Structure formats: C-alpha cells, structure tokens
Amino acid sequence: MTVDVSTIYLLDVATGESVEAELRDAIEQAQLDDWQTKWQPALLAVLQELARKGVPMSQWPQSWHWNWAQKTARVQGLLAFRGFSVVARGETQGLAQVNLTKASREPSQVGKPLVYLDYLEVAPWNRPELGAAPRLRGVGSALITAATVLSIDEGFKGRLGLHSLPQADAFYRKIGMTDLGQDPAYQNLRYFEMTLEQARAFLEEE
Amino acid sequence: MKLERSKEWWIARARREGDAVIGAGLLAFDPAADERPSGAQSAVVEETRIAFGKFVNLMRRRRGFSMEQLAQAADLDASELLVIEDDVHYVPEPRTVFKLAETFEVSQRRLMQLAGLAAANDAGFRQEAVRFAARSEAVQKLTPEESSALEAFVAVLSEQEPKRVK
Numbered sequence: 001m002t003v004d005v006s007t008i009y010l011l012d013v014a015t016g017e018s019v020e021a022e023l024r025d026a027i028e029q030a031q032l033d034d035w036q037t038k039w040q041p042a043l044l045a046v047l048q049e050l051a052r053k054g055v056p057m058s059q060w061p062q063s064w065h066w067n068w069a070q071k072t073a074r075v076q077g078l079l080a081f082r083g084f085s086v087v088a089r090g091e092t093q094g095l096a097q098v099n100l101t102k103a104s105r106e107p108s109q110v111g112k113p114l115v116y117l118d119y120l121e122v123a124p125w126n127r128p129e130l131g132a133a134p135r136l137r138g139v140g141s142a143l144i145t146a147a148t149v150l151s152i153d154e155g156f157k158g159r160l161g162l163h164s165l166p167q168a169d170a171f172y173r174k175i176g177m178t179d180l181g182q183d184p185a186y187q188n189l190r191y192f193e194m195t196l197e198q199a200r201a202f203l204e205e206e
Numbered sequence: 207m208k209l210e211r212s213k214e215w216w217i218a219r220a221r222r223e224g225d226a227v228i229g230a231g232l233l234a235f236d237p238a239a240d241e242r243p244s245g246a247q248s249a250v251v252e253e254t255r256i257a258f259g260k261f262v263n264l265m266r267r268r269r270g271f272s273m274e275q276l277a278q279a280a281d282l283d284a285s286e287l288l289v290i291e292d293d294v295h296y297v298p299e300p301r302t303v304f305k306l307a308e309t310f311e312v313s314q315r316r317l318m319q320l321a322g323l324a325a326a327n328d329a330g331f332r333q334e335a336v337r338f339a340a341r342s343e344a345v346q347k348l349t350p351e352e353s354s355a356l357e358a359f360v361a362v363l364s365e366q367e368p369k370r371v372k
Contacts, residue, residue, distance in 0.1 A: 041323060045301075049301070096230075097233075118231050118233070119234055
C-alpha cells in the first residue's frame, strides 16, 4: 500500500509558532503503537488524576462506555480500514477512520453517498478538555479537512457525515454542518452532516 | 490523496479551532477509568509485573530503606508498596509508578511498561524483565548476584525504546 503524505501546519499552543506536520492517508502500525504506548498511558494518567481529585463523573470529559481492552482491540482493527493520521514531532497527533458505504440523511441530499467519519480522535495531550494546556492545535480540523477532500475526490462532492462526541457538538455547528439531532442508534450522539455547499464554504474560507 | 494548501491556510484553520473539542464516533469515547489493560495481554503483563515487584523490592533494599522509609521518600502509601512487592496481580496506580520512577531515577515510560500499565513495543524488553525476575531472590541482604542483576536491569530500564521505521 502506498501512503500519500501531505505537508500541513499546526499551531504550537505554548509558543504560537507553526509546526510542520504530515497528513498521511492511512493508519499504519506505527500509529497503533503510539496509540497504545503513548496515548493510552497519557489518558490513563489524566483519568486517575480526576478520580483522585474526587471530580464527579458528570464533569469528566466525554462519556465512559468503553473499557481499555475493548477499545484497544477496536483500535488495532483500524489497520483494515481507510483512514488518516496526523504525525508531528515523531508522534501520532490524531487519527480518523472513514467509511464510504453510507448514505446521506439531510433532506436536500438524502440517499446520496457520502464520506462517513466512523472515528476521529485527537491525542490526549492535544485535547483541551482534559485539563492540561493542549500542545498542538489544528489536528482535528486537519482530519475533517482530509475527510472532506476525500469526499470530493470520490465524487461525493464534499458530503460528510459523523456522530459527534457530546463536547464536540459546538465545533461541528461552528464549521457550518447541519445538526440532525440525537441518534438513538448511536447512544444518542448527535448526527451531523455537511452538504456540498457547506463543504465548499469550509474548504475555501481563509 | 494529496492536500495542497498554503501554510497560512492551515494556520488559519488551527487558530479558528481554538480550544474546541473535536471527536467523532463511539470508538472515540474514552474508556472507563477503573478498567485497565487486560484480557489477551494479561499473561504478558503478569510476567513483567513479577519483575516490577522484584525491582521495587531490590531497589528499596539497595538503598537500605524500609517500606515506610520508601513510602515517605516517594510520597506513597506503605500499604501499596507492600502489595506491589508481594502480589503480581495487583495493578499499581499510574501515579505510584511515576513516583517510583522518579525516586529510582529510571525511565517513567519503561517502568509503566514493566508495571503493565503500558505495552512495550519491543519483545527484548520483556525478555530482560523475565530474566531479571528469574535471577533475583527476595532475601534480607542483596547478594552480589542480585546486585549485578539489578545493575544490569537498571541499565535496560534507562534505555530508550528502539526507533521505529517511519
């Protein structure tokens, strides 16, 4: 498998400097190794700290439906799917997996094929909701951009669908996606869709 | 698939993102806090955790510390040190492992791997841990053999993991 590597830029939150990064159109073993040896311990440390401080669960980031073993197995399985990864400073900074077999739900484009973002996760040290100052900014935006460009390349005209994590709803509204409400089939996550007009606006804005 | 955008375009994106949280899909949910790596990994994890317990025991005795003294030096609970040294099924708190790595001046990541809280990506490390565990016996005073086994393993714990091919 040939992996296409695009040069992109992220923002170092502490210094305000730009950081050169790679956007790779695949998830490879090196990313899964990073997930297990770097992301998982980093997240575990945050979770234990929250528990130790007695922060009530309702105030913890995201929800807590997964256990480590299940999640590890599922993440290891990502090798089999089309995905994207952002790599900077020798480490995996974000991962996304896409599915090209789903259809749109938004009324103006219902039934038409779209790129469905099955999974998008940013490295724990770049996540502002985990308490510490995030290191790099722009990882999540880069992955959404990659999925939208893929949708155009595939002839899906930029149509994109995803189930948002509860704390991410605001971001998807901000970038102009249509909120189609809670989806009882996905643990009541909100389903968002990008139309072709929204995709054009998203990709062209400076 | 190649993306051709200017540096300014990407930086504007990053700035606009601000402190937004971005994640999608059920798999992106964080796992529950009280679950630890387990299942298929557990046999491997226990192998290295035997070495972890012995390592803590020998390092403590080499410094002439009682458990209470080590607990005080590392700002830990003596009762937790007791189960770490004696019970291979016990999963230590990440904070405890970090504190021990600090106190013993070894790599935090390596010690996390030894304690079974993270997976090592090189099989050689696990072999070293098992060999170390097999060579050390818990007795009152460190034998010369234990001392040399400990020295060699401290060197392994201080090494970086092998670089991965990009």
